[in-house]
Amino acid sequence: MDLDALAGCLSSSACLVTQTTSGLIIGMLLFLVAVGLTLIFGVLKVVNFSHGAFYMFGAYFAMTAYQFTGSFALAMLAGAAGTAILGLIFERVFMSRVYGADVLMQLLVCYAFVLIFDDVVRLIWGPEFKAMGMPAAFQVMPLFIAGGVVPPYYLLLIGVALVAAIVLGAGLSRTRIGKVIRAAAHNPGMVSALGINTGLIYGGVFALGGMLAGLAGALAAPVRSLTPGMGFSVLIESFIVTVIGGMGSILGALIGALLLGLIRSYGSLGFPLFTEGLMYLFMVIVLVSKPTGLFGKEAA
């Protein structure tokens, strides 16, 4: 425990800027993965344990597109679009068959695909780790704000995640299709009776969830090494986020992810040997005081 370092940081504007942006970066990337997970759970009532694989595919798709085109924008597009298509196929062909089944069956199907997807990546891209490399446009000196260090690429990353959060939030609450999705989450039988194709909605939501995780993977690809199985640790943290924020709540995922990012960022200063433990401790506190999570709805 190094509380002096933490206190010193809290009294320095440079440290505050650096650590807060560092927390935001960790949090926003986590949000993109966790929001897909929570969205799928909210509408489909399925806990998608294979969600981390979409993060992994997003990173690999982006790296491959970047190698062939040299365009960062196309790489991001490939990561997002590729995983959306993959998500749609995965939902229609496999997941749609186990909606009525018990949780254990759903878990087994998802876990089987975690292993299958990892091996697919190993077959296509090889077992060794890869790196996409930072695009030339972002190989610049970091910005110095109030003495704190902020890399421009991370500003872009935070911006993209924020836009995704706003579009998603507004889309679900303000648009017709958003209302249909919410209605399908609440009462799929009634939505279906109104002549709306619920299968299409389920497929679409799964594709959207996969796309968000894929986008997170694509955004992380320039700064993280790519290996088969890389989605697993991200999945664990995403679960913590959704448990803290409340399963099914988009706002909860955002707040949970940001809190987790800040805990990691400031925790590494004050509690260097207990940073991971702090995350779990926070999750326990939330679960004990509010079992449905910060923004989770009580079961009717």
Next chain:
Amino acid sequence: MTRTRTPGISRRSTLALMGAGAMSVAAPWVARAQAKTIKIGMPTILSGRVAQLGTSSRNAVMLEVEKVNAAGGLAGRQIEMVIRDSKGQPQEAARVARELVNTDGCELLLDGEASSGSFAVHEVARDLGVLCIHTCSEASSLTADPKQHIPNAFRCVRQGIHDSIVGGSYAAAIAKTKGLKKWATCSPDYAYGRDTTGEFTLYLKRFAPDVEIISESWPKLFQPDYTEVVTKILQAKPQALYSCLWGGDLTSYIDQANIYAMFSQMEVFAVNMADYTALTVVKNLPKGIHSGNRYIKTFPTTPENAAWGDAYKAKYNEYPTNWSWQNATAVMFLAEAAKKANSADGKKIAEALKGLTIKCPFGADGTVTMRGDDHTLVGYAIGWGTTIPQEPYVPEVKAGDWKTIFELEAEWKKSKGYT
């Protein structure tokens, strides 16, 4: 009524067969000693995050075995390698090693495991009495600790303590020249990371007593994101940073530290940087990272080493790794020891290996020695240098002095109660 013997197997021959069967189960190498080919078993890591190292070990072994077989084999017996995946799990490594000897009939073992697995394979070798050469584990205690010593096991690997002595003295010289007094460390949080960092700082402080460690970070092994570690180090404002992160963790760390311009704010000493697995993967390798040599074909700067690196690349379309040269050297040792003993028998080879010096492309002076008293490799090329972003990656390597290494190693062994 007369008793007639039923045709078939008699009681006596059944007993004899059972006896022979029991013998071959208890001591399978005895039963198979007369086979024409000699099987060498090798558990190594062929799947998972460090599969690349295991694959490069297998490649190097096969490259050398082909040469040995073309030259007549091991004392006239052609080598047949039986290589199995341990998935990097110690219990699996032990199981595979046992199976290779008892079921597959391997007479010798090459242990291509990382430190955790090699201790498990070592116990199998102790139990079965089969000759075993460890080819990947750098943990010093494997051979330095007399409790681990068995007559049939050898280590053909660079060693943590050697690297720390050379790295510590190299870093101290730079610290003195550039006035680097405030240091930070950032290493993976498991035995290798803790031990290596501890030994490095021990020798750094010994050679440069002014040095002070002002910040320590211990990220998890295989952690995907290092942002909070990077910013923590930036806050501490050290003048130099030491890290023994490796492989994909090291490349992630470099990419993430790069965008914070960390490498322009402090001198970085990353012992595992100068290995092709990391050098060729990092797309924006910063100039001037100090690193120990793992394997590069330009150190030692001999035509033999360059030719070996090129031959490996020509065959496998990638550069060898640190594990490659160690495995290749193990096969070279086996071939020479078998020649010296004029036998492929494990016990005779073990006797011949003790104190054996062979010509080797990876030797500091063109030779390497299997030290007799603790069965470990010495005299290999060891040094530190600074990186550049393109080949040859580490243009100049300052070689470590083996006389100093031996002196300090003896002192270290004494301090640990090993001698």
